[in-house]
Amino acid sequence: MKMLQTAVHEIETADELQKIINENENVMVCCGRMGPMCIPVYEVMEELEEERPHIKFYSMAFDSREAAPIRNADMCRGFMGLPFTVYYKNGKMVQATSSIQSHKQITSILDANFQ
């Protein structure tokens, strides 16, 4: 069941997440809620989807038990702010951030990892 009202495609299951990161070279997933720190990140992703077709952009509900692979990821250890935003390159998590991120911060990570 979808829980996020955003135009960024919402991943609903852990299996779907695994399939996506297996089948795509560059993947960004924002795992959050419809809160004030998360919405700005979804908005940036909506804009970037058109500009960067070589990257797949997804959202995932933080409160879903299916999001456990992100919540419990080693790179997210110590995170205490929503959203958890994670970046996968060739199936491997290469970067993760906690709390709100600006357009510039997100594009810096994309540029560094997904050229």
Place this chain on the structure above:
Amino acid sequence: MENIYDVMILGAGAAGLTAGIYTSRAKLRTLILNEGVIGGQMVLTNEIANYPGVETTSGYAVATIMKKQAKSFGCEIKSNIKIQTYRLHDEIKSVDLEDGRSFQARSVIVAPGGRPRPLNIPGEDEFKGKGVSYCATCDGEFFTGKDLVVVGGGNSALEEAVALTTYANKVTIVHQFDHFQAFRHAIEEVDKNPKIDFIMESELRGFFGDEKLKKVSIEHLPTGKISEMGIDGTFVFIGYIPGTEDFKGLIALNERKEIIVDADMKTDIPGVFAAGDCIVKRYRQVTTAVADGTIAALSAADYLRNVK
């Protein structure tokens, strides 16, 4: 001349979107350029309960409807851009974007809004999302059973401190003055909450930890004595700063870097208006930003009628 807009609005918060709704509905060709998130500070407000005529709603919901309204009247919106150069003193105003694009207009409404004021102390960026937060609603539950510091003494700080006691073991409010500036009802709520105590006349000087925030250093201002305090998280609510850095030397600002306007939202430059949290005013609310945006739009329309 077909690429020249009638009105160019810089910013898409409550003031900018309102101005866009009014000017585009008045059949003025309108462009909104927005460097941040559409909705501005409004989007960071989880609950709006005092917007007249609207029952409790979220800032995101209001911003989404405002954007839709503006677009329905023909307003163009370009967001997540970065403006590099402003030419506001010419009869035809223009801006150059970082990506090479340029836009021109006969009038400009400046509405860049504001942003949460950071503490700007060592460790703040490093521990953002790892113990340093600016949103109790978003991150409060990560601190269930933990000890927290809330920085600030206004309404937001005190109301959020009370909200955080739902989760936290203990909340310590650190404030630079010897009294709070919040309304009486907010102070009373804090006073009667057994989980909250205060450190007055003090400021944070640094954040320390490893993977997570572990402690803060606090200076007692009258004595200059610095002490350390072990805590799990810090929430910062010390107000907003106007987003007017780009306009220094271009438009008249006061000593707090707020844009000086008259009652019609006119700046010191003919054809350039300003609205919202960036202008000189005491009260910063969604409703006051909407009012400013309306006045700026009507003033811009009046200006265009007279110069055409």
